[in-house]
Amino acid sequence: MKNMRIKVKAFGCKLTQCEAGEIESGLISAGYDVVDLPPFDIVIICGCTVTSRADYKVRQYLRRAKREFGAKKLILTGCSAQNIDQIKIRELSIDKVFPSNDKEEIVKYLNSDYSYDLCQNNTNIDCNINAHNYDNRTRGFVKIQDGCNQFCSYCIVPYVRGREVSLSPSNIIDKVNLLSDHGIKEVVLTGVHIGRYRHSNKDILGLCKMIAEETDIFRIRLSSIEPNEISDEMIEYIATSSKIAPHLHVPLQSGSDNILHNMNRSYTRDQYYEKIYKIYSNVKNIGIGTDIIVGFPGETEEDFSETYNVLESLPISYLHIFRYSKRAGTKAFAMEPHVNESIKRERMERLSSLDLVLRNKFINTQIGIDQTVIIERIVNSICEGITGNYLSVNFVSNSIIKNNIVIVKPIDYKNGVTNCYIEHIIL
Numbered sequence: 338m339k340n341m342r343i344k345v346k347a348f349g350c351k352l353t354q355c356e357a358g359e360i361e362s363g364l365i366s367a368g369y370d371v372v373d374l375p376p377f378d379i380v381i382i383c384g385c386t387v388t389s390r391a392d393y394k395v396r397q398y399l400r401r402a403k404r405e406f407g408a409k410k411l412i413l414t415g416c417s418a419q420n421i422d423q424i425k426i427r428e429l430s431i432d433k434v435f436p437s438n439d440k441e442e443i444v445k446y447l448n449s450d451y452s453y454d455l456c457q458n459n460t461n462i463d464c465n466i467n468a469h470n471y472d473n474r475t476r477g478f479v480k481i482q483d484g485c486n487q488f489c490s491y492c493i494v495p496y497v498r499g500r501e502v503s504l505s506p507s508n509i510i511d512k513v514n515l516l517s518d519h520g521i522k523e524v525v526l527t528g529v530h531i532g533r534y535r536h537s538n539k540d541i542l543g544l545c546k547m548i549a550e551e552t553d554i555f556r557i558r559l560s561s562i563e564p565n566e567i568s569d570e571m572i573e574y575i576a577t578s579s580k581i582a583p584h585l586h587v588p589l590q591s592g593s594d595n596i597l598h599n600m601n602r603s604y605t606r607d608q609y610y611e612k613i614y615k616i617y618s619n620v621k622n623i624g625i626g627t628d629i630i631v632g633f634p635g636e637t638e639e640d641f642s643e644t645y646n647v648l649e650s651l652p653i654s655y656l657h658i659f660r661y662s663k664r665a666g667t668k669a670f671a672m673e674p675h676v677n678e679s680i681k682r683e684r685m686e687r688l689s690s691l692d693l694v695l696r697n698k699f700i701n702t703q704i705g706i707d708q709t710v711i712i713e714r715i716v717n718s719i720c721e722g723i724t725g726n727y728l729s730v731n732f733v734s735n736s737i738i739k740n741n742i743v744i745v746k747p748i749d750y751k752n753g754v755t756n757c758y759i760e761h762i763i764l
């Protein structure tokens with residue numbers, strides 16, 4: 338049994354990647370062989386169901402797993418596991434489905450020669466980390482929270498992930514220490530709704546302070562956080578802390594108040610605008626990314642123009658653009674009128690062009706400004722890494738090794754690459 342080749346494939350967000358890493362850790366600790374390249378005996382898919390397109394990609398991979406990669410067993414977990422019916426399970430020849438909270442049971446299932454059945458009502462949201470998985474990496478994901486109580490009208494996540502739950506600060510500190518002891522320099526705090534982190538009298542800011550004070554990790558990065566969950570104190574802390582990366586990903590979704598209301602988002606366009614300006618004017622050189630959905634039901638040309646105009650006027654450094662697709666089980670599923678697909682595509686293209694403009698604008702403001710970079714890759718003396726404010730940079734050096742932390746000065750931006758020269762090595 339144990340000399341089987343097992344592939345763990347993750348789709349979707351950083352949380353799913355974090356959970357796939359946890360599954361790999363469990364398998365390796367139990368003596369299984371986790372591999373990257375086919376052929377595979379077993380394929381475990383940590384699926385994403387956030388859009389119809391995400392579902393399609395998971396289905397496509399499941400089909401390829403048996404047909405092209407030789408998999409004899411297919412296991413499905415992650416958000417997709419909570420949003421699949423028996424008909425699809427049979428149609429896709431999936432052998433076993435493990436809801437997210439049951440993913441630790443996968444090893445028991447394999448150990449039992451596929452006879453083990455799931456415990457009922459498992460509420461384990463933890464994400465164990467095997468730090469050896471992170472050997473040779475510079476960045477590690479740490480899950481701090483799961484679930485969401487917000488119920489945005491387009492989003493299936495609260496239905497598949499359940500209500501908000503946070504992991505204890507001591508558990509999180511242990512994981513950050515473990516990663517730091519294995520040479521990881523940056524941790525990304527992940528979850529479904531991390532701005533609502535609450536445990537042992539700590540909120541997200543209290544947790545960040547605790548990690549900064551009680552661990553040796555060099556850099557802490559937050560994954561996506563809602564605008565109204567970024568307090569003035571949080572902004573001040575990011576501005577003054579040497580450990581929190583000056584980078585926030587703050588979803589806007591739409592610049593039209595009418596659409597924001599129908600999406601059940603909890604802020605207006607003006608509130609978003611003010612928040613972003615407050616962050617930008619207080620945190621030097623911060624990089625701010627955002628998510629946008631185009632073609633939400635009822636989105637008129639005027640609504641879209643409001644989105645475009647607000648993005649154009651904000652100091653945003655990059656966009657993640659999504660095309661709205663109907664999701665059965667969500668409130669928006671029944672909303673009318675639906676936007677024509679060709680209009681959605683055209684709006685996406687306009688925003689993609691704006692994204693390039695915003696990226697260029699941001700990078701140009703960073704030319705000549707010293708940046709701290711953790712080196713992630715070196716090929717033929719070309720060193721690559723990510724700055725605190727989330728710029729991907731390149732420079733040439735023969736004296737640098739992976740995981741070094743260096744200060745660089747960006748000198749120009751050509752063909753999508755920010756070229757720098759090295760000032761000095763910190764670590």
Ligand code: SF4
Pocket residue numbers: 485486487488489492493494495529530
């Ligand atoms: S905040 Fe909204 S978009 Fe984000 S996970 Fe919760 S329901 Fe989904």
